[in-house]
Amino acid sequence: MSILRITNLQIDVRTQGGPRAVVDGIDLTLERGRIHGLAGESGSGKTVTALAILGLLPESMTTSGSVVLDTNDVDTELLGAPRQVLAGIRGRRIAMVFQDPSTSLHPQLSVGRQLTDHMRHHLKLGKRDARDRARALLERVRVPDPTSALKKFPHQFSGGQRQRIAIAVALACEPDVLLADEPTTALDVTVQAGILQLLRELVDDAGLSVLLVTHDLGVMSAVADEVAVMRAGVIVESAPRQQLFTDPQHAYTRSLLAALPGSKLEESPEALVAELLNATRTEAIE
Numbered sequence: 001m002s003i004l005r006i007t008n009l010q011i012d013v014r015t016q017g018g019p020r021a022v023v024d025g026i027d028l029t030l031e032r033g034r035i036h037g038l039a040g041e042s043g044s045g046k047t048v049t050a051l052a053i054l055g056l057l058p059e060s061m062t063t064s065g066s067v068v069l070d071t072n073d074v075d076t077e078l079l080g081a082p083r084q085v086l087a088g089i090r091g092r093r094i095a096m097v098f099q100d101p102s103t104s105l106h107p108q109l110s111v112g113r114q115l116t117d118h119m120r121h122h123l124k125l126g127k128r129d130a131r132d133r134a135r136a137l138l139e140r141v142r143v144p145d146p147t148s149a150l151k152k153f154p155h156q157f158s159g160g161q162r163q164r165i166a167i168a169v170a171l172a173c174e175p176d177v178l179l180a181d182e183p184t185t186a187l188d189v190t191v192q193a194g195i196l197q198l199l200r201e202l203v204d205d206a207g208l209s210v211l212l213v214t215h216d217l218g219v220m221s222a223v224a225d226e227v228a229v230m231r232a233g234v235i236v237e238s239a240p241r242q243q244l245f246t247d248p249q250h251a252y253t254r255s256l257l258a259a260l261p262g263s264k265l266e267e268s269p270e271a272l273v274a275e276l277l278n279a280t281r282t283e284a285i286e
């Protein structure tokens, strides 16, 4: 069942020489309970695609096409939607996590405050209910000792734990869609695996739909159900993970795969996943 439908999305940036297309007519449908990977080299348009969904593009960019959120059979067009419509959707229906968790977390607010403010605002929860839910969320993303974690500040946690907290904040209002832009790129490989495993669990347990933006096909191969490969603003190939990794159709996809460091991928994507998940156990001791 689809939750977000992107149709013929075009993003132009104004330049002195006239408009330049940074995304040139892409189609992408996100399904509930699936992880959709958006891969491609730096500058191919992955991040601006994610930002366009939430109306967060810089002023210098214009859009056309359609981005429809379909919740409970009600379609909402997001492209060009009024500010208050987008404000009601951001964080509530569609949440976002970034490469650097500090971007999503406020350095001077306690973790508890960041989690509960969000819930009190969007879900109108009372103080005590919000606090109970915040504790449960930290438990769910496996931040150790949630009760004392609520009183701490972001800098008191490791990078991996900070990203888990950022994911907890993103999930606070039970969004339908999570946009994750390079969520593990800044983390070392064992911590990456733990975060990827967490995303997988959240998708499987809660029916969340994830758009996972990354230049790293290794990360993709570990968790994505479907992968779209982007180059210079265009999706050149889109296929279920297994198919894309074992039978790439486009020369650009083949070149990306060939550039992967001699990994288990040559044996099978599953072997790489097993390797990454094995590393997760190491992180649990972190």
Ligand SMILES: Nc1ncnc2c1ncn2[C@@H]1O[C@H](COP(=O)(O)OP(=O)(O)OP(=O)(O)O)[C@@H](O)[C@H]1O
Residues within 6 Å of the ligand: 013, 022, 040, 041, 042, 043, 044, 045, 046, 047, 048, 049, 058, 060, 215
């Ligand atoms: N604020 C901006 N003003 C003008 N051009 C921009 C701006 N942000 C991005 N661009 C341009 O838009 C294009 C797409 O950038 P985007 O950040 O989406 O790429 P990406 O695939 O996410 O790459 P990366 O992995 O490096 O983030 C690039 O050509 C980039 O130069």
